[in-house]
Amino acid sequence: MLLLGIDIGTSSIKVSVVDAASQTAIASAQYPDNESPILAPQPGWAEQSPDMWWQQVQHAIELCNNSGKYNPHDISAIGIAYQMHGLVLVNKDQHVLRNSIIWCDSRAVEIGNKALTAIGEKKCLRHLLNSPGNFTASKLAWVKENEPEIYDQIDKIMLPGDFISMKLTGEINTSVSALSEGIFYDFKSDKLSKDVLDYFGFNKTFFPAIQPVFSSHGTLLRSVAEKLRLKAGIPITYKAGDQPNNALSLNVLNPGEVAATAGTSGVIYGVSDQLTYDPQSRVNTFAHVNYAEEQKRLGVLLCINGTGRLYSWVRSLYGPSLSFAQMNEKATEAPSGCYGLRILPFGNGVERMLANKPIGAHIQNIDLNIHSQSHIFRAVQEGIACAFRYGLDIMRENGMNPSVIRAGKANLFMSDLFTEIFVNATGVPVELYKNDGSAGAALGAGIGSGIFATAAEAFSKMKKIKTVEPANTKFEPIYQDWKNLLKTQLEKTNQ
Template sequence: MYLGLDLGTSGIKALLIDDRQNVVGSGHGSLDVSRPHPGWSEQDPANWIEACETAIAELKAFHPKELAAVKGIGLSGQMHGATLLDASDQVLRPCILWNDTRSHVEAAALDADPRFRELTGNIVFPGFTAPKLAWVKNNEPAIFAKVAKVLLPKDYLRLWLTGMHISEMSDSAGTSWLDVGKRRWSAELLAATSLDEKHMPSLVEGTAKAGALRGELASKWGIVAGIPVAGGAGDNAASACGMGTVGAGHAFVSLGTSGVLFAANASYLPNPASAVHTFCHALPDTWHQMGVILSATDSLNWLSEITGKRAGDLTGELGETLKAPTGVTFLPYLSGERTPHNDSAIRGAFTGLAHQSSRAALTQAVLEGVAFAFRDSLDALKTAGTTLTRVTAIGGGSRSRYWLKAIATALQLPVDIPADGDFGAAFGAARLGLIAATGADPLAVCTAPATDATIEPDTGLGGAFADAYQHYRALYPAVRGVTA
């Protein structure tokens, strides 16, 4: 048996698979996000441990024998979070999360230093880790002075699991401190934020062993002490391992809290001007590119809260047949946007509202707005040198066939729906745990699931969607002009 632990923004998932990669069981622990000020987003790392304990306790309650047979553990986690520890590994302040935009001034200052784009292959986004440390130095100098280690969220879980300060390439690529082409920390970039390599965890590949399970936890859970914990991956790279998106040209579209258009690459293809993320993949000597939308299903969840209707009920009102855009347009910039705008200050908007604009019209506009944001990412990937011929849909939002039809038509690409199964980040983490424990060939393990169905672009509505997309694109500079 192999255990995958995925630390998300809203919860932790623990997934058990057997040596044939069949899912045996899962457990879950919930998490909340604190937003003490506009643009802030934080979590207490102690809550990650509590949620992990809850998830594993659920597994132990229903699958005690299978849990006892675990031979390897893999980790996945939300990226970019700044978890600050003192010399005794005590947490100094709540973790500043990936969707926190307070450090936009510091991000712009670091990005103006050409070394950052040259060495990392990326814009320094406000959500990345390095500008958060610059913000702490500028605004909480007493805390900054005590920082002995900076860990990403999943690597704080690793510290609890193993007692080791270790990270891996895919997650570390999102800090703005990694030389992404050479897959190592950059002393030069760390120095630019008044840090050095002593503040960083050591680095391994995602498939490698990165610590061993502590005896105290092993005894509590009924697992053999000392089993390997894999390097693991950032959440999107872990999802790619779960989906088998590891070969050049393979891609997925993820409809989660945030949205991701992910493409695997066999070589390092940076193009920071496109606002595409170019990161190391979890497998050795591979990379990937991503277009990132900060509010994907979060946009629909926002509308759900405003209207008092469940998200599934909102999309259900649209039926199964794709409709032409109504003229109501939604910009999904509820917490700023990354690809292609790199704009933490922009905010969302509805335009084209009229007396006849119903709740269903607003829902349709939200789904289309997110689909058009993915089209922005597709165009940015093309600019960065990656051309896609089809994508596979994952994430909670992919349960809506209507939404997938809108995405296929907006992208003008077939969207594959995988056969029933759990192929997300926790599954990818479990696969990495299997590889680290057994030494198996990563490409033989990280295969793609069977395709259950394919949604083709609606040719009859292609022109209407193309026109609506051009209108969507014209709105960003207009809205920015009145909100900047």
């Protein structure tokens, strides 16, 4: 039995077809080969076209089907993972009203800050587990304030995965996990937040029907099925944000288990059974994929906006002819600490762990007589690892103390050097697995369709590649130097 997984990333769309019996991908495809554009009409803004995502999803499925490795009509269920926090608006005809305001957009920070004050800081944190910040609810409020002609046409609001599900099925629905990441959900009452809707004046009819993550979200339209060479009526049985999905794909489902990823953004994601929150909302708590009223499972998420995004930017300037693998190899030529070269890996929107301060990215202490391409590449990896350590220390303040972190051998974790730097910076071992967001979404569909009785069964054949243990205690002075540089920049921003 075959399962199709779709991962709607910021840089590209990835799809995989997974054989349920072996729990392995038999075909995968990515579209486009280059990175999808992030539109920035003004500094601090970040948008993408939902219709672009839909076109790319179709291209990626077509590429996968063209592999000839399976019969598309053997696919029995579809799962969707998606970039979190994006706002998609459609009218009654299911037409997109504007570009999606995506996860790293910063325009709504002050709107969220005012909501926090008006609703009450304690109430927000106890009920929403977060400040409204620049999450989806605040983005919708920005549209209401600044684009009333668009706001008046809204029939439904949704997250990116809800939109792709709608294009596949014609049905619009969402989940508690999605609503919580948008800061629309009240965890005390386990329903849409009356406080948020009343404060912003949102119409309750904007919100689609709520479905469990592992359940039917609609069936494939015949017109779409014919175009994609799939069977009409295939159910979509799983839909989750990319970070909860990454945790699922690493079998991180129980309290105390922790996952990490270092793609466009960098994330550490730990599972808790408590309605926990950071008093300053520097790390955020959302409903995990297995959240239920009777069994709370929350995902505590640290997000660094500019990890892979920074590495890609550095590549375009300092090594445009190099592959990422070649950059990683070059980085090994530089010594630990890079003779004082330090990089703050920010600049892709405001950072929640820095209290939504727009400090930008910084390259400091360049010595023109010493530093070369290899030093730049290594300093980027060290700077990203230091940012992870800084955020992990915040998570530790809030009771999340991982003894091990699971990560897929993908993106920056494909670099042995980065993985080594990461474990030495954080002091936590990393278990590496062959893992992929689209394959995880496919297995999620297997859970939702009942092919697997439990999530544990769906990942029973997952094999660890290796464990990387901390080995270099000499990294602490490098981290403290980096932290002092960050402190200086934060003080300048606050002036």
